[in-house]
Amino acid sequence: MPIQLRRIVVFARDRRESARFIADLFELDEPEPAGVFTAVHLGEVTLHYAQPGGDFxxxxxxxxxxxxxxxxxxxxxxxxxxxxxxxxxxxxxxxxxxxxxxxxxxxxxxxxxxxxxxxxx
CATH class of the missing domain: 3.10.180.10 (2,3-Dihydroxybiphenyl 1,2-Dioxygenase, domain 1)
Structure with missing residues (x-):
């Protein structure tokens, strides 16, 4: 099986706001909760937005x-x-x-x- 990139964690001050921004910008499906993340599906890759609680x-x-x-x-x-x-x-x-x-x-x-x-x- 070829190596595939499936998930990227993106740090944000407000994970829901950042997930909503990218979903709206690209007209993607609604962001959805995924444990401590807010997930946005983008083709074969899922962006998992996280709030690290500090600077990033x-x-x-x-x-x-x-x-x-x-x-x-x-x-x-x-x-x-x-x-x-x-x-x-x-x-x-x-x-x-x-x-x-x-x-x-x-x-x-x-x-x-x-x-x-x-x-x-």
């Missing part, structure tokens, strides 16, 4: 999406008035990354993690 490092999570999905996600980002950048260093606010022939952007989730959404890696 900021992480970056990259999501590869199709062109139609990118359009829908980008529309939701604009509709909600969320700040986004074309680069991970936050130098190009309100722009898209078009290097490599695709489209991409970076935005922060409620816990401060950087989400990269891109049509090409």
């Amino acid at each position: 490092p900021r992480q970056r999570y990259t999501f590869l999406v199709g062109e139609d999905d990118f359009d829908a996600i980008f529309a939701r980002i604009r509709r909600q008035g969320l700040t986004y950048w074309a680069d991970p260093y936050r130098r190009r606010a309100g722009e898209l990354d078009t290097q490599g022939g695709g489209r991409g952007l970076y935005l922060d989730d409620p816990a401060g993690h950087s989400l990269q959404i891109t049509t090409r890696l």
Whole structure:
């Protein structure tokens, strides 16, 4: 059997808020309780949001999406008035990354993690 990544634990100040944010952004099923976690199913991987009760490092999570999905996600980002950048260093606010022939952007989730959404890696 090939090695598979099935679960990622994502630290958050409010696990329900962060799980709801990603589920709404990507139009996924409702987050659900999973023991001490709040789970969001994303294809073959489940994001388990946890509240560590202290400080945690900021992480970056990259999501590869199709062109139609990118359009829908980008529309939701604009509709909600969320700040986004074309680069991970936050130098190009309100722009898209078009290097490599695709489209991409970076935005922060409620816990401060950087989400990269891109049509090409």
